[in-house]
Amino acid sequence: MTDKITPRPSIKPYAVAKHISKRFYATQALNDISVTFNTGEVHALIGENGAGKSTLIKIFGGIHQPDSGHLLIDGQITEITSPRSALDAGVIVIPQEMQVVQTQTVAENVLLGHVPTKSVLGFLRGIDKQSMRHRTRELLRRFYLDINPDTLVGKLSFAERQIIMIARALNHEARFLILDEPTAALETREVERLFEVIEQLKSMNVAVAFISHRLDEVKAISDICTIFRDGKKIEHKFGTVPSISEMTRLMTGRDLEEVPQGGIRLIGQPLFNFDHPFPEHANNHHVTISKGEILGLAGLLGGGMTEFLRSIFGAGPSAKKITLKGTKLILTSPADAIKNGIGLVPGERGQGLVMGLTVRENILLPNLDSFVHRGWLDKKAIDAFVDGLIEAIDIRPREPNKTVRELSGGNQQKVIFARWLAGNIRLMLLDEPTHGVDVGAKSHIHRIMNEFAAKGGGIVFASSELTEVLSVSDNVLAMRTGEIVGNLSRNEVYNEKVLRDALEG
Amino acid sequence: MQSVEQGSKASSLLEEETPSWLSNKKELLWGQMPFFALIVLCLVASLMSDRFLSPININNILVQGAVMTVIAVGMTFVIIGGGFDLSVGSTAAMSGIVAAWVMLESNIVFGLIAGVGVGALIGFVNGLIITKLDVNPFIATLGTMVLVRGLTFVVTDGQPVMGEEGLPQLFLDFALNRFLGIPYLVWLPLIIVIIFTWLLHHTAYGIRVFATGGNTEAAFLSGINVSRIRTSTYVWCGTLAGLGGVMLASRLQSGQPTAGGFYELTAIAAVVLGGASLYGGEGKLYKSVIGVFIMIVLANALNLANVPSHWQQVAVGVVIVVAAAADRWRHR
Numbered sequence: 158m159t160d161k162i163t164p165r166p167s168i169k170p171y172a173v174a175k176h177i178s179k180r181f182y183a184t185q186a187l188n189d190i191s192v193t194f195n196t197g198e199v200h201a202l203i204g205e206n207g208a209g210k211s212t213l214i215k216i217f218g219g220i221h222q223p224d225s226g227h228l229l230i231d232g233q234i235t236e237i238t239s240p241r242s243a244l245d246a247g248v249i250v251i252p253q254e255m256q257v258v259q260t261q262t263v264a265e266n267v268l269l270g271h272v273p274t275k276s277v278l279g280f281l282r283g284i285d286k287q288s289m290r291h292r293t294r295e296l297l298r299r300f301y302l303d304i305n306p307d308t309l310v311g312k313l314s315f316a317e318r319q320i321i322m323i324a325r326a327l328n329h330e331a332r333f334l335i336l337d338e339p340t341a342a343l344e345t346r347e348v349e350r351l352f353e354v355i356e357q358l359k360s361m362n363v364a365v366a367f368i369s370h371r372l373d374e375v376k377a378i379s380d381i382c383t384i385f386r387d388g389k390k391i392e393h394k395f396g397t398v399p400s401i402s403e404m405t406r407l408m409t410g411r412d413l414e415e416v417p418q419g420g421i422r423l424i425g426q427p428l429f430n431f432d433h434p435f436p437e438h439a440n441n442h443h444v445t446i447s448k449g450e451i452l453g454l455a456g457l458l459g460g461g462m463t464e465f466l467r468s469i470f471g472a473g474p475s476a477k478k479i480t481l482k483g484t485k486l487i488l489t490s491p492a493d494a495i496k497n498g499i500g501l502v503p504g505e506r507g508q509g510l511v512m513g514l515t516v517r518e519n520i521l522l523p524n525l526d527s528f529v530h531r532g533w534l535d536k537k538a539i540d541a542f543v544d545g546l547i548e549a550i551d552i553r554p555r556e557p558n559k560t561v562r563e564l565s566g567g568n569q570q571k572v573i574f575a576r577w578l579a580g581n582i583r584l585m586l587l588d589e590p591t592h593g594v595d596v597g598a599k600s601h602i603h604r605i606m607n608e609f610a611a612k613g614g615g616i617v618f619a620s621s622e623l624t625e626v627l628s629v630s631d632n633v634l635a636m637r638t639g640e641i642v643g644n645l646s647r648n649e650v651y652n653e654k655v656l657r658d659a660l661e662g
Numbered sequence: 663m664q665s666v667e668q669g670s671k672a673s674s675l676l677e678e679e680t681p682s683w684l685s686n687k688k689e690l691l692w693g694q695m696p697f698f699a700l701i702v703l704c705l706v707a708s709l710m711s712d713r714f715l716s717p718i719n720i721n722n723i724l725v726q727g728a729v730m731t732v733i734a735v736g737m738t739f740v741i742i743g744g745g746f747d748l749s750v751g752s753t754a755a756m757s758g759i760v761a762a763w764v765m766l767e768s769n770i771v772f773g774l775i776a777g778v779g780v781g782a783l784i785g786f787v788n789g790l791i792i793t794k795l796d797v798n799p800f801i802a803t804l805g806t807m808v809l810v811r812g813l814t815f816v817v818t819d820g821q822p823v824m825g826e827e828g829l830p831q832l833f834l835d836f837a838l839n840r841f842l843g844i845p846y847l848v849w850l851p852l853i854i855v856i857i858f859t860w861l862l863h864h865t866a867y868g869i870r871v872f873a874t875g876g877n878t879e880a881a882f883l884s885g886i887n888v889s890r891i892r893t894s895t896y897v898w899c900g901t902l903a904g905l906g907g908v909m910l911a912s913r914l915q916s917g918q919p920t921a922g923g924f925y926e927l928t929a930i931a932a933v934v935l936g937g938a939s940l941y942g943g944e945g946k947l948y949k950s951v952i953g954v955f956i957m958i959v960l961a962n963a964l965n966l967a968n969v970p971s972h973w974q975q976v977a978v979g980v981v982i983v984v985a986a987a988a989d990r991w992r993h994r
Contacts, residue, residue, distance in 0.1 A: 472882065472883060490885075490887070491882060491883050491884070491885045492885040494885075496885075501883055503883055507880075508877075508879045508883060509883060509884075510877065510880055511872070511877040511880050511943060512877065513872075513876045513939075513943045513944050514869075514873060514876055514943070518869055521869065522869070522870075522880075522881070522884035522886065523884045523885045525870070526866065529865075529866050532865060533864065533865070534866060534869075576884070
């Protein structure tokens with residue numbers, strides 16, 4: 158550290174949001190928000206899902222336009238009307254789902270849009286491959302990444318791709334870099350490397366916005382922290398970052414102790430057991446779920462939980478043997494699984510719902526057969542059935558004829574739950590069921606889960622939000638790249654540290 | 663503390679309500695667009711030419727629309743199921759040929775069964791290529807379109823199939839005679855439309871077709887056998903193309919290897935004009951029928967106005983592009 162003098166970052170406002178408000182239909186996503194992002198500073202934005210962070214960054218990224226208020230970029234009032242004009246203003250958002258062109262090389266990705274050229278035969282401009290490689294290597298070295306510029310991006314790890322995106326942003330002369338949950342899919346040592354990259358960005362006088370659910374990381378990396386709740390800015394402590402428990406309290410409006418600690422349920426007879434659905438782990442791992450049990454499945458984003466659940470559901474690549482209450486079954490399709498009382502709420506709502514169909518039809522899909530009467534659909538019975546479910550789990554508005562597309566995220570999720578709540582479903586597989594829904598809907602979904610389990614159903618609950626898994630589950634399996642690497646039970650040591658240690662081996 | 667909680671409750675309540683009138687009004691207006699377009703088209707045509715509303719011309723329009731309606735019904739199933747079928751014109755020709763040939767060899771009933779059956783078989787093959795071999799529907803049916811058309815020439819040597827003394831009179835009467843003043847040829851599509859409206863819009867099967875086309879993954883995860891549903895839509899489409907081909911043979915008094923040329927394009931255009939989404943999962947059967955008659959009436963009106971046939975093609979092309987662009991705009 159001593160032989161290299163890091164230039165003292167000069168701190169001055171670069172991107173400023175002034176009195177920004179934004180409504181989506183009846184939802185006030187942002188309510189008179191003012192935030193300043195300084196160069197050479199890491200500014201954390203935290204809050205629960207739906208609190209308004211993502212709307213704010215989408216306004217900076219040119220995806221949404223504010224209803225009122227304005228943005229200042231480098232002191233000038235600037236209208237950012239498209240991702241292109243965001244780029245022109247030096248604002249770059251690095252989203253969670255990264256947009257790298259997998260079939261291109263590292264160099265082509267890093268220099269995308271800024272490919273160096275040279276003259277060919279005196280009158281044509283051609284790509285200058287040599288200087289491309291050179292420039293790429295130079296950019297990546299700054300971020301401690303030493304890879305061959307000719308490697309295909311598809312072959313790199315998630316963390317490496319992330320750095321490639323950051324390098325690309327720098328090549329675009331980004332002055333304000335927004336990292337949207339950059340650590341959700343990273344392991345600890347990768348997070349450490351990312352933090353070094355962020356420090357490097359700071360020293361280059363880039364303004365960095367850092368969005369994360371992991372409060373310990375927020376505490377570790379950020380200089381300033383802004384907390385959002387229900388579209389409003391709750392706290393903005395200049396030059397300080399509040400303690401983790403303080404952050405939690407401000408985000409949720411509750412004290413940490415009030416976070417629900419699971420329902421009181423009686424865990425009964427084994428309902429269902431199976432070998433690990435991946436052939437390579439099948440002999441080592443045997444999973445049992447009992448009546449009334451909520452079994453957590455915790456891991457990082459992309460940790461193999463989705464594939465695990467899909468395999469149990471018969472939607473994996475090969476047929477699975479399972480034992481249901483002592484009866485051996487082979488499931489070859491979701492239809493088989495449903496027939497045997499298993500339902501799946503997939504990780505992306507887009508995979509569970511037909512957006513152009515109505516609420517009624519979406520709820521009916523797996524239940525259709527029970528309403529066919531001599532070839533006709535029994536409309537009266539259907540209406541009673543659907544209305545009952547809509548009422549029971551509080552889907553709003555109470556209009557079964559609305560297309561699902563018109564519902565809010567939380568209500569869409571409830572529609573997927575509703576379809577499994579009637580009929581003979583005894584095991585629900587939930588893949589990140591609360592991802593991207595607002596706080597109210599989240600606790601509602603937890604309640605639905607508790608009620609389902611209390612009636613003797615079993616639940617497998619997969620999530621990368623470790624605190625949430627721990628708070629709602631009776632037992633937790635830690636999963637890394639599809640392998641079960643740990644097993645926590647409420648009867649034993651049961652906290653986030655143990656879980657995180659298990660996940661990281 | 664209390665006020666904060668109330669605030670959060672109020673805002674989460676707010677979020678639940680999406681104003682329905684806004685989207686509904688837009689839907690209502692756009693949803694009936696094809697119908698208004700047809701009415702306007704008929705009005706303009708009747709003002710331009712007093713021959714338009716003459717019984718002979720109306721009869722013409724209905725008869726021309728009859729075969730295309732039957733084919734468009736099948737096409738609607740395929741498109742709502744998220745697919746595409748270019749082979750219907752060739753299938754119609756093949757079915758007409760087979761029906762005529764079997765009719766000459768044995769009797770009318772076997773002829774009809776064979777003709778429609780060949781259509782169903784071609785549809786089934788399309789379905790298998792698309793679902794089992796996982797070939798893009800556009801390419802798969804482009805292949806069968808060319809293949810089947812080739813076969814029609816191979817089996818007929820390029821000659822019409824009509825025997826020495828022509829096809830059985832009873833079969834030809836179907837295209838010539840009327841019931842209650844309306845040709846039999848027009849009654850049949852009416853029955854077909856009623857049956858298939860029931861199948862598509864009032865049965866569990868119909869909902870599964872919409873779900874499969876709207877979001878194959880979601881349909882699969884809801885326990886729907888999506889391969890079977892998709893295949894079934896091609897079987898319906900082939901069957902109805904076969905029926906259309908048999909009707910055409912009755913009109914043409916022979917099985918013709920060149921019959922049904924460009925029918926696939928007219929049928930697809932009609933379904934899209936009727937508002938079905940080429941992305942699948944959206945559409946109404948009766949609107950496809952309206953789409954068919956927009957195409958037929960447009961051609962008829964341009965004929966009456968003595969527009970040269972090549973300019974007619976240009977006009978039809980413009981209408982299709984405008985309708986498709988309007989559809990995309992609606993989905994913004």
